[in-house]
Amino acid sequence: MSAVPTNTAPDVVTIEIDGVPMTAPKGSMIIQAADKAGIPIPRFCYHEKLPIAANCRMCLVDVEKMPKPAPACATPVMEGMKVTTRTKRALDAQRNVMEFLLINHPLDCPICDQGGECELQDLSVGYGRSVSRYVDRKRVVPDEDLGPLVATEMTRCIQCTRCVRFTAEVAGTYELGGMSRGENLQIGTYDGKPLMTELSGNVIDVCPVGALTNKVFRFRARAWELIARESIGYHDALGSNLYLHARRGEILRTVPRDNEAVNECWLSDRDRYSHEGLYAADRATRPLVREGEAWREASWDEALAAAAKLLKDAGQSVGVLAHPATSNEEGALLARLATGIGTGNIDHRLKATDFADAAFAEPFAAPSAQLERADVVVLVGCNLRHEVPLLHHRVHEAAKRGAKVYTINPVDFATTFAVAGKRIVAPSKLPAAFAALAHAAGAALPSGVSAESGDDVAAAVHRNASEALKAADNAYVVLGEVAENHPQASWLRATARALAAATGAKLARLPQGANAIGLARHGVRPAAGGLDAAAMLAQAQSAYVLYGVEPRYDFAHGAAALKAMAGAKVVAFAAYASEDLKQVAQVILPxxxxxxxxxxxxxxxxxxxxxxAGGKLPGEARAGWKVLRALGGALALPGFAFTDIDGLRAGLAAEAPANGSGLAAAPAAGEGFERVVTTPIYRGDAVLRRAAALNAHPLSTGARIVLHPEDAQARGLVDGAIAKVGDGIGSAALPVALDARVARGAAWIENGWDATAPMSPTAGLAVVGA
Structure with a gap:
């Protein structure tokens, strides 16, 4: 007699599926146990990351002692349960469901953009009839315009509601829903507005049919024509895992790659659609050399020789400035180049304004995936939803589980969860407001950092937040872009460390760039006696090496950067030959x-x-490390003798720099509005700025000034009016938007736009009607 497995674990049950004995967690569903065992069960509405809906009934299975087939996605496992998935009754039920699903589905597989990767198409082969018995007219559903990213063919929709559940439970925006009933049921937005979530492209992935498709990729290629290459996102520091789909070397589509520790199975729109910017009209495809005021194409040998001569002539008065998304290999070679030519002036912190504590990006104190298990999260100077969308999703998940989220910001930035408490203060008051929270938690504030007295409302927020932090088992303090690039960023960082030490919270400073941590580790930082990024512009150098940088947009003060470089010799390693770059550079190396x-x-x-590599390099462009190797060879510098990337990597040595403890001087009280500076979600780097669909999205608002309604009223400004904005350094005429989320006395003006580049990020603003 064979032994019968017995279950001794309190949280699991013993079941049998198709004769295979197994254990499954209590409360889990049959379909989850079957998936773990590799037993296939067809499904449409079920998705492992979404709440269970059980409305397609495609997963009907036979369960012993049940009078009729049960949906595997919504039937919990029970001790001793016996399930069969291939009995005649189960198969007949599944085939009948398939027939109902296909009654109104259009027969447009040959022209459907989802053809070849459609779940309905795949399952209909196994469970569908060869000929439909339905002879009446099929229903037709009008399409909605969901914006520039997602295309709709809602006649194909089978009402699985995956997209509805995604926008509700994952994105948290509740933008899609079901309207009407029965055969008139339609999925849409009801108000006809485009999808506003920064994760909207994921509805394409979860849709099991061709109802929601990629508008940028649509009709450009068939699935079987594409080659997939593993890659990562490079527009924020999360580094979402993804696949690049290319045909004949041209990247046509980006889709997520599962990695539970990083991005799960999701992808932000920024990473999904940015590939469109790779093929902009101003892409640099051949080396360019400047002669007088004219540019001409040159051979690689000639361009490298010109760049080498320029750097030799400049001596040690050279500034090396790299975009913070530059790779580790390229960064290490830039550091070798700087050492070889005798300059310590090298940096990647292009938008920082406070270098008093010599701070560099550092890894989170605990894995970012644990954020969704946090008890308390404190966001300081942080627009998390736009800075790292999928990290915001982690906090959203934590809030759904009951986590308390507190914010201290100059703008009440949008989130998809309710906050337990918030302080909205002008930028100059941000350090004191944060210090007051730390003081309430019993933190030992650094010498020179003082806490605000505040009113009763502020004191209550600080008290509640501090008590929650001290009582939490898993708390995070997150510093975002506004904090890291604040004129008193050193104060905020010091306070954050003190608060984390006093409460046991994990410190999470958002790196300002996709590879800020890697560049700091691989030497793209000022050497002893060297100048930081701001000092290199304040003390104009004889020559500059720009790596992946567009001066107008990628510096804290674009106009100041252009001015500093106007009288210098500039060697630009660039993917795009923009007009701004041509104004300051002498050599452009693609x-x-x-x-x-x-x-x-x-x-x-x-x-x-x-x-x-997912796509081929355009024209004569080369991988950056190859160009740097050739330039190092032309200069006869040590450390450039390798022949391939494996040889380069063999010589890499990462070393995390130590952060200092200095504090910036307290700024003098200024006049006028204080500027709140943030980076637009779809304007953070050169590729994003050229991605047409992303820049057509409603989240890309254009250059504008956002004021509190009472501040605007005091100056006679109304919504939509044009205001003259100046800070004594630069000026602009900007449309006015009114928003009570902005702190009184502050003006929210994004960088990354032509119109806002002339203005300083820190000077007081005068605002008057045009």
């Missing part, structure tokens, strides 16, 4: 972008992640 090269980046957890 390099590949991350999707086109093999490289590694270090994400916010401190994990090195590798990419493979």
């Amino acid at each position: 390099i590949g972008l991350l999707p086109e090269i093999e490289a590694t980046l270090t994400n916010l957890d401190g994990t090195d992640q590798a990419t493979r």
Whole structure:
């Protein structure tokens, strides 16, 4: 007699599926146990990351002692349960469901953009009839315009509601829903507005049919024509794992790659659609050399010789400035180049304004994936939803589980969860407001950092937040872009460390760039006696090396950067030959972008992640490390003798720099509005700025000034009016938007726009009607 498995674990049950004995967690569903055992059960509405709906009934199975087939996705396992998935009754039920699903589905597989990767198409082969018995007219559903990213063919919709559940439970925006009933049921937005969530492209992935498709990719290629290459996102420091789909070397589509520790199975729109910017009209495809005021194409030998001569002539008065998304391999070679030519002036912190504590990006104190298990999260100077969308999703999940989220910001930035408490203060008051919270938690504030007295409302927020932090088992303090690039960022960082030490919270400073941690580790930082990024512009150098940088947009003060470089010799390693770059550079060396090269980046957890070349390099462009190797050889510098990327990597030595403890001087009280500076979600780097669909999205608002309604009223400004904005350094005429989320006395003006580049990020603003 064979032994019968017995279950001794209190949280699991013993079941049998198709004669295979197994254990499953109590409360889990049959379909989850079957998936774990590799037993296939067809489904449409079920998705492991979404709440159970049980409305397609495709997963009907036979359960012993049940009078009729049961949906595997909504039937909990029970001790001793016996399930069969291939009995005649189960198969007949599944085939009948398939017939009902196909009654109104259009027969447009040959022209459907989902053809070849459609779940309905695949399952209909196994469960559908060869000929439909339905002879009446099929229903037709009008399409909605969901914006520039997602295309709709809602006649194909089978009402699985995956997209509805995604926008509700994952994105948290509740933008899609079901309208009407029965055969009139339609999925849509009701108000006809485009999808506003920064994760909207994921509805394409979860849709099991061709009802929701990629509007940018649509009709450009068939699935079987594409080659997939593993890569990572490079527009924020999370480093989302993804696949690049290319045909004949041209990247046509980006889709997520599962990695539970990083991005789960999701992808932000920024990473999904940015590939469109790779093929902009101003892409640099051949080396360019300037002669007088004219530019001409040159051979690689001639361009490298011109660049080498320029750097030799400049001596040690050279500033090396790299975009913070530059790869580790390229960064290490830039550091060798700077050492070889005798300059310590090298940096990647282009938008920082406070270098008093010599701070560099550092990994989170605990894995970012644990954020969704946090008890308390404190967001300081942080627009998390736009800075790292999928990290915001983790906090959203934590809030759904009951986590308390507190914010201290100059703008009440939008979130998809309710906050337990918030302080909205002008930028100059941000350090004191944060210090008051730390003081309430019993933190030992650094000498020179003082806490605000505040009113009763502020005191209550600080008290509640401090008590929650001290009582939490898993708390995070998150510093975002506004904090890291604040004129008193050193104060905020010091306070954050003191608060984390006093409460046991994990400190999470968002790196300002996709590879800020990796560049700091690989030497793209000022050497002893060297100048930081701001000092290199304040003390104009004889020559500059720009790596992947567009001066107008990528510096804290674009106009100041252009001015500093106007009288210097500039060697630009660039993917785009923009007009601004041509104004300041003497040599432009075309390099590949991350999707086109093999490289590694270090994400916010401190994990090195590798990419493979997904697309071919345009024209005569070369991978950046190859160009740097050739330039180092032309200069006869040590450390450039390797022949391939493996040889380069063999010589890499990562070293995390130590952060200092200095504090910036307290700024003098200024006049006028205080500027709140943030980076637009779809304007953070050169590729994003050229992605047409992303820039057509409603989240890309254009240059504007956002004021509190009472501040605007005091100056006679109304919504939509044009205001003259100046700070004594630069000026602009900007449309006015009114929003009570902005702190009184503050003006929210994004960088990354032509109109806002002339203005300083820190000077007081005068605002008057045009």
